[in-house]
Amino acid sequence: LSANTWNWLDSDGALYMPTRSGVSKFYFFGPSVVMPRAILNSVTVDDVYYEHPTGIALPRDARRITVDISELLFSDTTEYLLAYRLEGFDTEEIFTTDKHVSVSYTNLKGGSYTLRVRIIDPMTGESSVQQSMPITKARRLTESPWFYVLCAALVAALAALLMHFYSKRQNQRLLKKQEEQSRYISDITKVFSECVDMRDAYTNGHSARVAKYTAMLAEKMGKPPEEVDRFYRIALLHDVGKISIPDAVLNKPGRLTDEEYAVMKSHSQRGFDVLKDIDIAPDLALGAGCHHERWDGKGYPRGLKGEEIPEVAQIIGVADTFDAMFSTRPYRKKMRLADVVAEIRRCSGTQLSPRVVDAFLQLVDEGAFDADDTAPEPPVPAED
Known part of the structure; x- marks a missing residue:
């Protein structure tokens, strides 16, 4: 490398550096990181099992609903946060570092709810595409x-x-x-x-x-x-x-x-x-x-x-x-x-x-x- 010289980084990410033999051009490559995403594996309503549902309608006498949520990874080793919230019941989002969780709710009142799930990178704050599932429960008299x-x-x-x-x-x-x-x-x-x-x-x-x-x-x-x-x-x-x-x-x-x-x-x-x-x-x-x-x-x-x-x-x-x-x-x-x-x-x-x-x-x-x-x-x- 030549002393007392200027380096230059162009818009394509190439770095130009003066050396004794001329100008050298450097390119930088790194792994492409793809955010994981959350998936809703299954829902169990009392003793009834539903696999990969897009929505759930609960009868008025349903007592417990359990949702299995997983973090789908693509070879990245970053520790992500899994966040979920049942709108209409949870007052705020709930976070966990577990890659698989089972979330249960009991004796929900009749009405409409939406379960929202997303993955968050704690280092950058970047969030995955949010997954959502509507849940309705018939009202009692x-x-x-x-x-x-x-x-x-x-x-x-x-x-x-x-x-x-x-x-x-x-x-x-x-x-x-x-x-x-x-x-x-x-x-x-x-x-x-x-x-x-x-x-x-x-x-x-x-x-x-x-x-x-x-x-x-x-x-x-x-x-x-x-x-x-x-x-x-x-x-x-x-x-x-x-x-x-x-x-x-x-x-x-x-x-x-x-x-x-x-x-x-x-x-x-x-x-x-x-x-x-x-x-x-x-x-x-x-x-x-x-x-x-x-x-x-x-x-x-x-x-x-x-x-x-x-x-x-x-x-x-x-x-x-x-x-x-x-x-x-x-x-x-x-x-x-x-x-x-x-x-x-x-x-x-x-x-x-x-x-x-x-x-x-x-x-x-x-x-x-x-x-x-x-x-x-x-x-x-x-x-x-």
Whole structure:
């Protein structure tokens, strides 16, 4: 090489250098590096296997989806990053140096998702072409916006009908029309209560039975027919707050944990909050909000005591307690009438209103519940 000379690199990458024998021209060659790419090998939905899918449609009861992702290399030895993200679920991209990963998602909500995968060179930040796969899952009934629209529409329809009913109440010329509207309101209320019961696989029909027992008790306590009918409608909606309780808690086939029981107990306050703004019938919320209060003040949600508890809620409390024992539940079978009566008698003055319990015992003495006493007798002990 010649000292004190200038070198030159042209646009083609050739380097010119002066030497003792003249000008030498140098070319530089290196390996051509091709970025690897990510491939989606397979998808497993519960026990169903799909190879190289371009999209997945999940049924509404699908519980787990597992995606196998690989980094496809072309002889390069660079340590690349594999990045993936399930749009609609993951809040940010997830990175790994593994060349093969299995990604699992469980209990996805109904809706549309997109799985996006790419390879990144950590030295240059260069990224491969992004691979994507759409994933859709059918919505459950309770995940559909239309379910809540329907519930809201039923509540609105009920409020409108109640308002219409009470506005016509004093007009004797429209008595017949009022009676027809009253029957229609009762039907709407019953339909709405059945919507509530449909969510609870183990207590279907509970709201209707509690309403029937409430009316029987109110009548035995000397209430006029109009008030008996009003108490009946209030009792139909006493469990309306269960609409907000998750299915996993509401339909759990066994005893609840302390945390689950706290969630279940919240249905009283939530039911009160749903119904309290129906101004034309403000007492409609009393049954939902107070039917778990206790006579001794140890109930919930407000810890009311004695006559602080609204009368309709006192009556519903006895009716609800009776049906809870006199019907089959996920954790036990229906009890015999005699055992139920003994337990309600024992709870008089502590959990339940003594005055309402007295009315209940009168109905028992009159045989009002004998036709429904179909629980099996306890086994007879073998003689020695």
